[in-house]
Amino acid sequence: MHCFRLILSAFFLFGLASSRADAEAAIGVAMDDFSYTDTSDEPANQTAAHERRLSAFMAALRRDIGMDRRYRLVRSAEDGAAFKVVGGIQKTSTLVQWAKVAVIDVGAKRIVMDKLYTFRGDNDESWERAEIFVSREVMAALATPAPVALAVFDFELEDMTAASATVSAASDASYLAEVSAAVREALGQSGRYRIVDVGGGAARAGALRDCGGCEAAIAQKLGADQSLIGVVRRVSRTEYTLGFQVRDARTGAVVARGDSGLRLGADYSWKRGAVRLVSDRVIESQQATDAARK
DSSP states (O other): OHHHHHHHHHHHHHHHHHHHHHHHHSEEEEEOOOEEEEOSOOSSOOHHHHHHHHHHHHHHHHHHHHHSTTEEEESSGGGTEEEEEEEEEEEOSSSEEEEEEEEEETTTTEEEEEEEEEEEOOSHHHHHHHHHHHHHHHHHHHHSOOOEEEEEOOOEEEEOSTTGGGSOHHHHHHHHHHHHHHHHHHHHHTSSEEEEOOTTTTOOSSOGGGSSSHHHHHHHHTTOSEEEEEEEEEEETTEEEEEEEEEETTTOOEEEEEEOOSEEOOGGGHHHHHHHHHIIIIIHHHHHHHHHHO
């Protein structure tokens, strides 16, 4: 019996420690009461009913988020809020109401959700349906991963042709600039990455491709989470290969890389090839990983 009690106590303490660990790891979410405005011009004064329904709406919304162990409700950023939920509801006619809801990433100071919804009716049932829908939308926004701060350095040219000395340096620089700009745009538009301005951060003697991973340290100083360098290797006037490498800015570890193999096309086709390669190996690969985790 004594041994049985010890086992029960051990399980209890283990469960208590696990619960505390989960609570500490949970993401803090702050939520202000939504505002309410009635512009329907209805003759009946429904202020008391609206206050009651709004109070029930907010209690249910907080309950739904608080029941998910990934999150914990807090009062403000000072109390550890990583996200803040704000909103307002407006009644415009007897049967139509609008709800404006936003979710703010406090640390990154960016809006991760900003939507306007409409729901019909002004009774307990219609408010409950609206809360269920809004709750799902907010939870989805909270689960969206924050974009990775990525420093994309200018693509470099490795010319392997015998006639490289006769090639126009200005022309090469122009095409490389197009490649770099197009890759940054594709990564930024994916929503998965926030492109960090490298400015003069890459200034150094020699090419980044030969610095043994020094681009990661440069990216970290620029405030980026990851770095990306790319190389266009010109094999002939109508053949080239493309390669890129992404490193963790803190550890320097390679987290993604790609090589196109031999491609046909003159320098004007570098941009199209680079965007396709990065899209395949970085953007679409990451989207598949995120989908598998859900």
